[in-house]
Amino acid sequence: xxxxxxxxxxxxxxxxxxxxxxxxxxxxxxxxxxxxxxxxxxxxxxxxxxxxxxxxxxxxxxxxxxxxxxxxxxxxxxxxxxxxxxxxxxxxxxxxxxxxxxxxxxxxxxxxxxxxxxxxxxxxxxxxxxxxxxxxxxxxxxxxxxxxxxxxxxxxxxxxxxxxxxxxxxxxxxxxxxxxxxxxxxxxxxxxxxxxxxxxxxxxxxxxxxxxxxxxxxxxxxxxxxxxxxxxxxxxxxxxxxxxxxxxxxxxxxxxxxxxxxxxxxxxxxxxxxxxxxxxxxxxxxxxxxxxxxxxxxxxxxxxxxxxxxxxxxxxxxxxxxxxxxxxxxxxxxxxxxxxxxxxxxxxxxxxxxxxxxxxxxxxxxxxxxxxxxxxxxxxxxxxxxxxxxxxxxxxxxxxxxxxxxxxxxxxxxxxxxxxxxxxxxxxxxxxxxxxxxxxxxxxxxxxxxxxxxxxxxxxxxxxxxxxxxxxxxxxxxxxxxxxxxxxx
Numbered sequence: 001x002x003x004x005x006x007x008x009x010x011x012x013x014x015x016x017x018x019x020x021x022x023x024x025x026x027x028x029x030x031x032x033x034x035x036x037x038x039x040x041x042x043x044x045x046x047x048x049x050x051x052x053x054x055x056x057x058x059x060x061x062x063x064x065x066x067x068x069x070x071x072x073x074x075x076x077x078x079x080x081x082x083x084x085x086x087x088x089x090x091x092x093x094x095x096x097x098x099x100x101x102x103x104x105x106x107x108x109x110x111x112x113x114x115x116x117x118x119x120x121x122x123x124x125x126x127x128x129x130x131x132x133x134x135x136x137x138x139x140x141x142x143x144x145x146x147x148x149x150x151x152x153x154x155x156x157x158x159x160x161x162x163x164x165x166x167x168x169x170x171x172x173x174x175x176x177x178x179x180x181x182x183x184x185x186x187x188x189x190x191x192x193x194x195x196x197x198x199x200x201x202x203x204x205x206x207x208x209x210x211x212x213x214x215x216x217x218x219x220x221x222x223x224x225x226x227x228x229x230x231x232x233x234x235x236x237x238x239x240x241x242x243x244x245x246x247x248x249x250x251x252x253x254x255x256x257x258x259x260x261x262x263x264x265x266x267x268x269x270x271x272x273x274x275x276x277x278x279x280x281x282x283x284x285x286x287x288x289x290x291x292x293x294x295x296x297x298x299x300x301x302x303x304x305x306x307x308x309x310x311x312x313x314x315x316x317x318x319x320x321x322x323x324x325x326x327x328x329x330x331x332x333x334x335x336x337x338x339x340x341x342x343x344x345x346x347x348x349x350x351x352x353x354x355x356x357x358x359x360x361x362x363x364x365x366x367x368x369x370x371x372x373x374x375x376x377x378x379x380x381x382x383x384x385x386x387x388x389x390x391x392x393x394x395x396x397x398x399x400x401x402x403x404x405x406x407x408x409x410x411x412x413x414x415x416x417x418x419x420x421x422x423x424x425x426x427x428x429x430x431x432x433x434x435x436x437x438x439x440x441x442x443x444x445x446x447x448x449x450x451x452x453x454x455x456x457x458x459x460x461x462x463x464x465x466x467x468x469x470x471x472x473x474x475x476x477x478x479x480x481x482x483x484x485x486x487x488x489x
Contacts, residue, residue: 005363007272011311012366014261014269015356018349023386024064026097026183026220027105031067032074038259039081040252041293046244047078048085049177049216052206053239055223056246057458058390059344059383062220065246066183069218070094070104081291090177093135095128095217098184106131106147108187114148115198122155124201129154132205135180136167136215164212171214182219186390192230192440199225200233207235224456230440250333253348255298258307259290260349262297280306305329311366312355316373328369335376335472338458347473350382351375380476387474391457392435393426397450398478406480407467410451417447426450 024032046054047065056062068074070092079087094106101107114127130147133154137145153159171178182202189195203226206217226240233239248256261273262285274284282303285295296303308329317325326334332351336343355371362368387394400420401413417423423446430437438453451468454460459474470480 004275005361007275008311008364008366009361010266010268010272011261011276012356012361014264014266014273015352015366017264017266017269018260018353023059023346024067025100026063026066026070026094026181028100028102031071032064034074034077035263035287036064037068037074037077037081037291038256039078039291039293040248040255041299042249042252043246044082044085046246047082047087048244049087049090049179049218051242051244052209052217053219053221053226053243054246055221055226055243057222057338057340057342057344058386059346060246060248060342061345062222062246063183066094066181066218066220069179070181077291080288081293086177089175090179091139092179092181093138094183095131095135095180096182096185096188098187100184103143106134110147111188111198114151117194119197121197121201124198125204126151126154128202128205129160131182132180132209132215132217133160133163136164136178139178140167140170164215168212168214177214177216180215180217182217182221185219185221186225190434190436192436195225195436196228196230199228200231203231203233203236203239207233207239222457227456247342248345248348250330251299251301251304253333253343253345254301254304254308254329255293255295256345257349257352258297258304259285259295262295263287263290276310277307280310282307312372313365313369316369325369328372332372332375336379338471338473339455339461340458342458344383346386347379347383350379354378376472377476380473383473384477387457387459391438392433393430393438394459396426396429397422397438397454398474402479404480406475407463407469410448410462410466410468413451413468414447417450423447423450 024030043061043065045051047069054062054065068078069087075087075090075092079085094104096111097105098108101109111127114130115124127147130150130153133150134145134147137150153163167178185199185202188198202219206219209215209217223245226243262270264270264273270284277284282296285297289295290298293299297307312328315322315325315327316331317323332348333343336347336351351372352367352375355367355375358371358374359368384394384398397417400416400422404413404416426437439449451460455462458471460468460470463469470478
């Protein structure tokens with residue numbers, strides 16, 4: 001691929017064709033497909049049957065892995081990727097799937113019908129026990145079992161325990177573990193008191209299930225939800241300590257990116273990429289090599305860096321001092337990281353696909369530094385739009401900050417929110433449209449609560465000198481300024 005512009009154009013086309021909508025549901029028509037599975041070594045602990053709580057921000061892969069574990073075909077692929085987890089000896093049913101129900105899911109509508117708005121803790125706990133019992137019943141052949149069918153048994157601890165023990169014995173005899181999967185738990189409720197009630201009740205059930213070896217709960221949940229300081233479950237610190245967070249390293253993200261090119265649907269693209277790798281003394285990969293991480297581009301950052309330099313050039317700047325602008329391998333991660341220094345696959349692949357559609361195709365590479373910078377702007381807009389789906393209040397908090405030059409002392413940021421009446425507007429909007437506000441209304445005392453909410457989801461952070469700042473991932477779309485940073489479009 002030394003000077004063959006056709007090869008670069010083919011690879012550019014492969015990058016541009018990477019699907020932009022990487023969102024998945026645990027059940028239904030948007031579950032993970034076999035061809036979508038990329039299995040970082042760091043995710044093995046999260047998928048282990050004995051890990052009850054998996055943490056992850058939006059776009060980190062919670063619903064993706066929930067859907068993978070929930071179906072035999074994809075679970076078998078995960079078993080190949082992680083042979084030590086014995087996933088080939090597991091089965092799975094869902095205990096909750098948020099807004100998506102259907103024949104395999106347990107929706108919020110079912111939850112709301114079973115647990116009234118004025119229900120107490122025991123009612124909430126009974127529902128979650130009923131989800132366990134119905135999941136076990138479905139696994140035992142009762143395909144139409146629903147939680148509402150088991151509420152009576154769930155409330156009677158002796159009858160409940162007898163049923164659980166019978167399922168435990170059945171599963172042990174078959175040398176099988178039943179995973180009971182809970183996804184989209186951010187969709188539990190639209191008020192803080194109800195979300196806390198339901199979350200606490202679920203966590204108590206999860207803790208109690210430690211008594212069973214073959215009945216294993218697995219919760220995919222946002223860090224801010226389980227990190228709520230107002231949760232009062234006494235064993236919560238132990239559950240938090242045992243939780244595993246879904247994170248993606250630079251190596252993981254580039255492994256995913258290169259795998260998408262190597263397995264691109266177009267033969268011309270695959271052949272061109274293979275030719276380029278061969279010129280570097282590297283081989284391409286088939287699906288099996290990608291799945292088992294036996295491919296150097298899935299695990300070796302030095303090889304990844306060489307390929308990225310081939311595709312985009314080594315530096316983000318031009319001329320003899322171009323290295324001062326950073327290198328093309330590290331730069332995307334640095335500018336896509338949130339306040340927890342985490343980057344999601346959606347943002348990373350979104351940057352690359354936007355870079356591959358920016359400007360005229362170059363003759364000596366697939367993407368350019370200018371395209372990568374454009375990719376940050378595109379990824380920032382997409383990320384804020386996606387975040388708005390999860391936190392409908394986010395754009396109302398960002399809008400008043402338009403044009404500020406960060407970082408700034410906290411009082412200068414707070415004064416902008418005060419002048420705009422942001423807190424009051426958010427409370428009114430949440431009540432009018434029925435969504436969960438960034439903080440409980442009865443806790444309001446000032447804009448510092450807005451910052452705390454933004455900090456908890458990684459959108460803002462406090463520097464060591466006390467000033468408030470925002471990662472490029474959100475700052476660019478929010479049109480905030482930063483000296484030396486990527487300029488908003």
